[in-house]
Amino acid sequence: xxxxxxxxxxxxxxxxxxxxxxxxxxxxxxxxxxxxxxxxxxxxxxxxxxxxxxxxxxxxxxxxxxxxxxxxxxxxxxxxxxxxxxxxxxxxxxxxxxxxxxxxxxxxxxxxxxxxxxxxxxxxxxxxxxxxxxxxxxxxxxxxxxxxxxxxxxxxxxxxxxxxxxxxxxxxxxxxxxxxxxxxxxxxxxxxxxxxxxxxxxxxxxxxxxxxxxxxxxxxxxxxxxxxxxxxxxxxxxxxxxxxxxxxxxxxxxxxxxxxxxxxxxxxxxxxxxxxxxxxxxxxxxxxxxxxxxxxxxxxxxxxxxxxxxxxxxxxxxxxxxxxxxxxxxxxxxxxxxxxxxxxxxxxxxxxxxxxxxxxxxxxxxxxxxxxxxxxxxxxxxxxxxxxxxxxxxxxxxxxxxxxxxxxxxxxxxxxxxxxxxxxxxxxxxxxxxxxxxxxxxxxxxxxxxxxxxxxxxxxxxxxxxxxxxxxxxxxxxxxxxxxxxx
Numbered sequence: 001x002x003x004x005x006x007x008x009x010x011x012x013x014x015x016x017x018x019x020x021x022x023x024x025x026x027x028x029x030x031x032x033x034x035x036x037x038x039x040x041x042x043x044x045x046x047x048x049x050x051x052x053x054x055x056x057x058x059x060x061x062x063x064x065x066x067x068x069x070x071x072x073x074x075x076x077x078x079x080x081x082x083x084x085x086x087x088x089x090x091x092x093x094x095x096x097x098x099x100x101x102x103x104x105x106x107x108x109x110x111x112x113x114x115x116x117x118x119x120x121x122x123x124x125x126x127x128x129x130x131x132x133x134x135x136x137x138x139x140x141x142x143x144x145x146x147x148x149x150x151x152x153x154x155x156x157x158x159x160x161x162x163x164x165x166x167x168x169x170x171x172x173x174x175x176x177x178x179x180x181x182x183x184x185x186x187x188x189x190x191x192x193x194x195x196x197x198x199x200x201x202x203x204x205x206x207x208x209x210x211x212x213x214x215x216x217x218x219x220x221x222x223x224x225x226x227x228x229x230x231x232x233x234x235x236x237x238x239x240x241x242x243x244x245x246x247x248x249x250x251x252x253x254x255x256x257x258x259x260x261x262x263x264x265x266x267x268x269x270x271x272x273x274x275x276x277x278x279x280x281x282x283x284x285x286x287x288x289x290x291x292x293x294x295x296x297x298x299x300x301x302x303x304x305x306x307x308x309x310x311x312x313x314x315x316x317x318x319x320x321x322x323x324x325x326x327x328x329x330x331x332x333x334x335x336x337x338x339x340x341x342x343x344x345x346x347x348x349x350x351x352x353x354x355x356x357x358x359x360x361x362x363x364x365x366x367x368x369x370x371x372x373x374x375x376x377x378x379x380x381x382x383x384x385x386x387x388x389x390x391x392x393x394x395x396x397x398x399x400x401x402x403x404x405x406x407x408x409x410x411x412x413x414x415x416x417x418x419x420x421x422x423x424x425x426x427x428x429x430x431x432x433x434x435x436x437x438x439x440x441x442x443x444x445x446x447x448x449x450x451x452x453x454x455x456x457x458x459x460x461x462x463x464x465x466x467x468x469x470x471x472x473x474x475x476x477x478x479x480x481x482x483x484x485x486x487x
Contacts, residue, residue: 003024003048004025018212028186030190031203035210036231036232049081075101082161087146094137098145101153125174147175161192162194194419199227253301254307258299260290266462268464277455286462329408338386408438
């Protein structure tokens, strides 16, 4: 199926998310769409997949102009999208999610769909239990589930929006093998990314967007410097930070065990001091997510103690932790961090600590404008947060961090961000450590951990099996520990 986009425009008020974008995608090829956060990549793909409407322009399939105003209409045309945050029903099983949207009278066809799901898993090397609830799957497994559902619907043009964000290297290899198999069968794949290594490993052709326009295009073999220049105008500087002598202990977990995630947390004893930056590594669900939530008061330990500045706070509420200077930021932006449908101004108003019952909208709008400017969010005070790109949602969440925290607990804080934005984020976060705050962050990017962390904790099966300084290890050593090998 030949796909062509001609002169696509999309305007959100005064913001031109897409400004005359044109590109062609051929069957049997992987076409990369590259660009920094806010370049218009996700907006363009949401237009193509029927999630939002275009302001003007033409979409052609096999030379014929088509229009789709819903994802169902796009699916009927053979176009499907795997979103950056998988769209599933957490309480439903893997099989039930696979069945969604396919045919009527599903109750009497569970056996047929179970067989189809199992067959597709075998074809692509996926290991999905049909009876497991979707909320127990990792992000990578949820992507696999959505990919198989789209294929079962007969999708011929598959769009993937930042598919390697937040997944392990093992899941990334499995995904890449599946995509190569799809194009060998004559399907078209559009890979939306800001990661040059993913584009170089997979794509036959790449189109680069910058500020809503096509900045250039290139076929294999790619010139990395030229692609960076198209994306940013100049290659971004490397991410570095000055390492400092840590101060007094801010928080200590003593023999803590807690439920949650896939592995929980087992017998964890860790102390974190002011000014330290601690990077958490491990496969998804290995315990680092539970560690962050125990340290923030969101999960109460089943055993052990949590000491905050020497005071026993075990079992106290999340709000008590916040009042003590602890701030937590989740990876799931729209599920846990933001409220879909509400504007930036409304989010600011919700954080107003004034005892008055009257909302000062003028004050909230002014604060929203200040945050947008300071954190370089591409949006306006009246923009709904779910209309922002993933990178801009992340910047907005960072703007909500308190001014003088004692402990920042960040779950994948640079998830979905381009290199320039990653550099900007760590410059901003480093200012907190200069004030004496401790930072604990999880990341699937080992290079990022090695660049900015003072210590690295590797989690495996709910336990910390490695606690080292970056200069005493490397990506290979961390990778072995993540796989459970410490010798």
